[in-house]
Amino acid sequence: MSQFSASVRTLAVVGAFVAQSAVAHTTIQAQATEGTTTYNNVVIGHGCTVNGVSIPVIAQSVLFPTVNPIVTVSGAVSETITENPLSIESFANIAQLIQNRNVFSKQAEKKNAAGQVIGFANTEGSLDPSLHGLVPFRTAGVTFKSNSCAKQLLIKVAIADICTPNGAANLWIPSVTTKYSNPNIDGIGSPATLTINRDLTKNPLPSSCGAGYTITLTPSPADIDANLGIPGYLP
Template identity: 35%
Template sequence: MSKIKLLNCIITGVLVIGLVQNAHAHTRLNVPTMTEGTRIINEMIIGDNCAVESSQRIIGTSVVFPDGLDSTILANGQPHEGPLTDFLTNYGNNIQLIFSRAAFEFMDEKTDSSGNVTGFWAGGGPGSPGHLTVATPFRLTAASIEPTSCATSVKIQISIADICQITSAEQFAGGAADGVAKLWTHNNLGTQYDRDSEADDGPAPFTITRDLTNNPLPDSCEDGFVVEVMPSAAQINRDMPITIEGKQVWPSN
């Protein structure tokens, strides 16, 4: 192989590696798409460090699933005023955290007033090495799609904060999060946890697809449409903080 060809191969390889690393830089689900009614062991994958030019470890993570109660629902791109049960028959309490000390020493689920799990947190211990990805495991059940609806899939937008330092919310709100927290959240809810981004590209999507063999679309639906579910600002403000034994430990008060 000539030196020119070898150089081209090396450059191509470096570019491919860079693209792969960038693709995994966000915190995302290991399995982002599931068929309705199925259950798997999934993982939340942290693929980034706290600062672009450092190996500072992420010391904790906070994850919030839309509760479906006061969530924003879009059907075919348009606001839907009805309940989520118009599209999902058994949404709620679909996640269960799996205890694992692979990266974090402590962890627990977050629940609403009815005891339904709305998210989880993990923190303490060695944390997430800056040059490696870390998987936080949990059991995830895909809710079933309402047979009479025209939904072909339902995308659940999961909000996540990867924590670099224990600080007050004022120290990471308004776009000052680098080195303090990585916010994989919506950019337009009006909360102190909003991501500073022109595009609403922060949350980790989890898409439930319709089993068209066992749950075909009604004849009146033609090709059907996509549904999207986002948390309310009230839920993010309630569920994003980490509380241990009744005391809020992040953000610090």
């Protein structure tokens, strides 16, 4: 699967990705339908808690899986997929930041060496810890190949809500990494999810597919360690 093929596993149930807690997570507001440009928001659920006191989010880092993402497949499949079922080879440059200074007064897109957008760096903000915050972005249309059995794409997005420079932060990432190794930090194990659904009316599954399958793209630990940080805010 080209750049998606770093690690492909077939799963009966992706349980770790559906766990919810009573505390509001940082999430992606809306699902998208294939082939459409979608205007969306990163929803900040709460600030950080330090010594029992809630403090504001002052910066945010958002990272989409582009460098050796982990690919998992769940649903009606009996073996690992061998071909890329999507119209794209990488998720780089699919997401674009929308200027909005309601939460952060300084915004920038994170880019790779090829100049493609891989995430966002928002700083110089202050979100009341008792309120939710919206950070708008858009995604370009992604389509499923007509001969594939993929019905849904779940894109796990690594997000850091930063409350003190190089200090308190909520890390909405899939798991601990070499750099972010404290498992007790709020958010670890609960990344945000951008869902893209196949348009089953315009692009129905082939009759041989049965119920089809879901693909999950998760940022690799190396990608998170290399690209989640913001100088002066998150190492």
